[in-house]
Amino acid sequence: MSHRSFVWLCLLPLAVLTAAFFLLPMARLVVTGAAGPQGLAGYLAILTEPRYRATLLNTVLLATATTIVTLIVATVTGMFLQRHRFPGRAVLIATLTFPLAFPGVVVGFMIILLAGRQGLIGDFSNRVLGEKLVFAYSIYGLFLGYLYFSIPRVILTIMAAVQKLDTGLEEAARSLGASPWAVQRDVVLPALAPAFVASGAIAFATAMGAFGTAFTLATNIDVLPMLIYTEFTLAANFSISAALSVGLGIITWLILALARSFSGSAVAAAG
Amino acid sequence: MSAQAGHGASVRIEACGKTFADGTRALEPATLEIARGETLVLLGPSGCGKTTMLRIIAGLELPDAGGRVLFDGKDMTAVPIERRNVGMVFQSYALFPNMTVSDNIGYGLKIRGVPKKERAARVAELVALTNISGLENRRIDQLSGGQRQRVALARAVAIRPGILLLDEPLTALDAALRDRLRGELNRLLRALGITTIYVTHDQSEAMELGDRVVVMQKGKIAQIGTPREIYFTPNSRFVAEFIGAANIVEAAIENGHLVLPGGCQPIDGDANMPAAVAMIRPETIRVMAAESAPLSGIIDSVSFIGDRQRLVVSGVSNRSLTVDAPNTVRAKSGERIGLSISPDAVRLLPPES
Numbered sequence: 001m002s003h004r005s006f007v008w009l010c011l012l013p014l015a016v017l018t019a020a021f022f023l024l025p026m027a028r029l030v031v032t033g034a035a036g037p038q039g040l041a042g043y044l045a046i047l048t049e050p051r052y053r054a055t056l057l058n059t060v061l062l063a064t065a066t067t068i069v070t071l072i073v074a075t076v077t078g079m080f081l082q083r084h085r086f087p088g089r090a091v092l093i094a095t096l097t098f099p100l101a102f103p104g105v106v107v108g109f110m111i112i113l114l115a116g117r118q119g120l121i122g123d124f125s126n127r128v129l130g131e132k133l134v135f136a137y138s139i140y141g142l143f144l145g146y147l148y149f150s151i152p153r154v155i156l157t158i159m160a161a162v163q164k165l166d167t168g169l170e171e172a173a174r175s176l177g178a179s180p181w182a183v184q185r186d187v188v189l190p191a192l193a194p195a196f197v198a199s200g201a202i203a204f205a206t207a208m209g210a211f212g213t214a215f216t217l218a219t220n221i222d223v224l225p226m227l228i229y230t231e232f233t234l235a236a237n238f239s240i241s242a243a244l245s246v247g248l249g250i251i252t253w254l255i256l257a258l259a260r261s262f263s264g265s266a267v268a269a270a271g
Numbered sequence: 272m273s274a275q276a277g278h279g280a281s282v283r284i285e286a287c288g289k290t291f292a293d294g295t296r297a298l299e300p301a302t303l304e305i306a307r308g309e310t311l312v313l314l315g316p317s318g319c320g321k322t323t324m325l326r327i328i329a330g331l332e333l334p335d336a337g338g339r340v341l342f343d344g345k346d347m348t349a350v351p352i353e354r355r356n357v358g359m360v361f362q363s364y365a366l367f368p369n370m371t372v373s374d375n376i377g378y379g380l381k382i383r384g385v386p387k388k389e390r391a392a393r394v395a396e397l398v399a400l401t402n403i404s405g406l407e408n409r410r411i412d413q414l415s416g417g418q419r420q421r422v423a424l425a426r427a428v429a430i431r432p433g434i435l436l437l438d439e440p441l442t443a444l445d446a447a448l449r450d451r452l453r454g455e456l457n458r459l460l461r462a463l464g465i466t467t468i469y470v471t472h473d474q475s476e477a478m479e480l481g482d483r484v485v486v487m488q489k490g491k492i493a494q495i496g497t498p499r500e501i502y503f504t505p506n507s508r509f510v511a512e513f514i515g516a517a518n519i520v521e522a523a524i525e526n527g528h529l530v531l532p533g534g535c536q537p538i539d540g541d542a543n544m545p546a547a548v549a550m551i552r553p554e555t556i557r558v559m560a561a562e563s564a565p566l567s568g569i570i571d572s573v574s575f576i577g578d579r580q581r582l583v584v585s586g587v588s589n590r591s592l593t594v595d596a597p598n599t600v601r602a603k604s605g606e607r608i609g610l611s612i613s614p615d616a617v618r619l620l621p622p623e624s
Contacts, residue, residue, distance in 0.1 A: 168361045172365035174353045176427075178378075
């Protein structure tokens with residue numbers, strides 16, 4: 001056996017696994033999506049059918065809002081945690097990263113305990129305002145849940161990026177007369193841009209596709225993963241749910257690619 | 272603009288010490304005066320407190336209670352760096368990677384609200400002065416080390432600072448480039464005529480650039496003087512050994528002579544002490560035939576350097592003696608050699624406290 005064919009043979013298990021668990025199901029999904037009564041047009045339903053389109057828009061808005069708020073909270077927190085040493089810092093960081101250990105179902109459960117009908121916020125507002133504030137089962141509850149599990153992922157990336165910042169850059173800007181705000185605007189935030197794109201992409205993709213939390217909070221939340229689930233299990237509409245799945249993947253991927261190229265050109269334009 | 276503006280501010284630091292939060296004493300309280308337009312070099316090995324002193328003057332560190340920093344007689348101790356009007360060049364250069372060369376140089380002017388046109392004119396002036404024409408639109412990662420150094424200097428000078436602070440600006444460069452840029456930097460600093468404080472651990476940089484040199488050791492000022500004073504009349508063994516090559520000789524004194532194993536060496540002045548520690552520079556020792564020489568010893572090794580040769584001679588003093596001989600002298604290790612030293616080349620050092 002030649003050296004070359006030996007290497008090819010070693011690649012065989014990988015090829016089999018990839019084919020069995022990735023390529024074949026993908027291909028099947030794509031085929032199923034086009035197998036409905038509308039044929040290939042089923043793929044356009046995600047854009048043309050008003051209910052689907054509204055759900056798509058909802059999902060993108062929710063994921064965008066989650067990403068932006070997560071980045072703001074995580075940047076401020078991450079910068080503080082990386083730059084300051086105080087008693088209990090290690091414990092605080094460990095606590096902040098704790099949500100990573102929870103599945104979406106548990107996060108949803110916690111949101112219900114906080115903002116549900118018997119929740120903490122409802123009890124409190126009932127006593128103070130005489131009115132029960134309940135938002136766990138709406139898109140706001142879902143937003144809170146997504147924030148909860150996006151922040152730890154982003155914080156860790158931001159902290160690593162802040163640690164690698166050359167403090168000399170900030171000192172140089174200050175020596176040239178820059179106020180603390182100007183230093184952040186002109187030096188620190190541009191230097192963190194790659195970390196924002198990388199961790200923001202993860203937060204966005206997670207928020208686009210997360211299912212467990214939405215399913216737990218359920219009832220009247222219109223997001224794509226929930227729509228796919230109902231079309232699939234309740235309506236047994238295989239072709240539409242397959243088309244929606246492919247659409248969800250492509251749209252998420254497109255938005256991430258756009259964000260990356262935009263931030264890339266922004267860096268090039270500034271530099 | 273006043274007549275003094277081009278020459279910057281005078282600096283006085285009073286009883287400035289620095290103790291860090293963990294209790295390490297980086298700098299013993301020190302007082303130092305720097306005249307307007309003077310170039311002062313802070314020289315010493317790493318950890319001697321020179322960078323801490325620079326950062327106190329810059330406003331990046333606060334001195335311990337009781338310390339004061341004055342620019343032109345005005346107390347600046349509580350003024351943060353962004354309002355001290357100092358130009359600073361960092362060892363890493365700290366150029367902004369998200370800006371072009373000209374945006375880097377113009378950043379301080381932009382912050383000060385200087386109009387675009389005026390800013391461009393000033394940037395062009397500095398690009399010409401620092402010899403980096405053609406690089407204006409480059410990104411920082413497209414520059415060589417030497418080019419970065421020039422951009423960093425141009426950026427610091429662009430704001431017409433009262434004081435220019437340089438923290439080991441040549442250390443990151445390779446040796447050949449460092450030598451070339453040292454000369455260039457020297458001409459530039461003379462041309463600017465601005466008050467400059469320059470931190471380095473390299474004694475040849477200190478010699479070439481400094482009007483005065485402050486030699487520091489373990490957080491204390493060991494000696495302040497012109498490069499000549501520091502070289503020829505060091506006041507301690509540390510300074511003698513840190514600046515240039517030095518032979519340190521311990522010997523008894525009799526009738527104005529050092530009594531050495533290899534002979535007697537006359538010394539200047541009235542040294543009415545029984546023993547002394549003396550410094551002799553290698554280039555002040557003359558080589559001659561052993562028979563007629565006042566001192567003699569055995570050559571241990573000969574290193575041919577090119578413009579001279581360096582001999583290590585044992586048996587003359589308590590320790591082997593380094594001698595710089597002309598490159599024409601024929602010397603072989605193992606041979607006996609004669610040495611003579613002029614009395615005024617022997618510098619007696621005060622006893623170690």
